[in-house]
Amino acid sequence: MKNRKSLSVVMIAKNEAHLLDECLQSVAWADEIVLLDSGSNDATQEIAKRYGAKVFSNLNWQGFGKQRQLAQSYASCDYVLMIDADERVTPALRHSIEQVLDNADDNVVYSLSRSNLFLGRFMRHSGWYPDRVNRLYCSRLYAYNDNLVHESLNIGKARIMRLDGDLLHLTCRDFFDFQRKQLGYARDWATQRHQQGKRCSFFSILSHTLTAFLKTWLLRAGFLDGKQGLLLAVVNAQYTFNKYAGLWALGRQSEKGESL
Numbered sequence: 001m002k003n004r005k006s007l008s009v010v011m012i013a014k015n016e017a018h019l020l021d022e023c024l025q026s027v028a029w030a031d032e033i034v035l036l037d038s039g040s041n042d043a044t045q046e047i048a049k050r051y052g053a054k055v056f057s058n059l060n061w062q063g064f065g066k067q068r069q070l071a072q073s074y075a076s077c078d079y080v081l082m083i084d085a086d087e088r089v090t091p092a093l094r095h096s097i098e099q100v101l102d103n104a105d106d107n108v109v110y111s112l113s114r115s116n117l118f119l120g121r122f123m124r125h126s127g128w129y130p131d132r133v134n135r136l137y138c139s140r141l142y143a144y145n146d147n148l149v150h151e152s153l154n155i156g157k158a159r160i161m162r163l164d165g166d167l168l169h170l171t172c173r174d175f176f177d178f179q180r181k182q183l184g185y186a187r188d189w190a191t192q193r194h195q196q197g198k199r200c201s202f203f204s205i206l207s208h209t210l211t212a213f214l215k216t217w218l219l220r221a222g223f224l225d226g227k228q229g230l231l232l233a234v235v236n237a238q239y240t241f242n243k244y245a246g247l248w249a250l251g252r253q254s255e256k257g258e259s260l
Helices: 017-026 044-050 064-073 091-102 175-195 202-219 222-255
Strands: 007-013 032-037 054-057 079-082 087-089 108-118 131-138 159-172
Touching: 007 064, 017 044, 017 087, 032 044, 032 064, 044 054, 064 079, 079 091, 087 091, 091 108, 091 159, 108 222, 131 159, 159 175, 175 222, 202 222
Parallel strands: 007 032, 007 079, 032 054, 108 159
Antiparallel strands: 079 131, 087 159, 108 131
């Protein structure tokens, strides 16, 4: 179509060769693929180049938010679809995105529904579906915030429109690898909050941990996801415990004048 907007698929990655092929196959129809690598020592860059991606490298890691900002700066198209190597665009979602590009409104940010895999099951409850994420947007108007972890798109006063079709997210394929990532996210979260002057009490650790379990298991109907739902409620509680215990520990170190 004459007025169709062009699309850059933008990714950040490190050592994602085992996941990248299927991801890139699902977005090979885009006008451009941009991948910003942060120091892979596997075939990540080679695989991306095989799909015609523009590959860049940045070893000065300053957190997920700033890395996504830099990755987006290399995009040359009208719109950006920000995805990760462990995500796949379904045919239904592709159809929705292409309809947007044919009739795009730059003042709208488009929300995608993620379907998250946990220990062999795509969850339908537990707060993991529909896991709405703002990922399709005008590259001139919107960008990610500076958060070290749990970064999000700064949308200002933009309207949000929900798209049909799922973005498949292979969240937890290997339990121990998932736990390592969760611990890293908790560390980054606690570090950022500590640097912002945030503190928490010992009681807050316990209350937030219990609340996380109850929210996942009861309020978000995790019990309907069977065994995986119960395990996810425990994992979410554990992650919350690590975040707040880490923040509490950093505060204690700071009070005692210990090096952080």
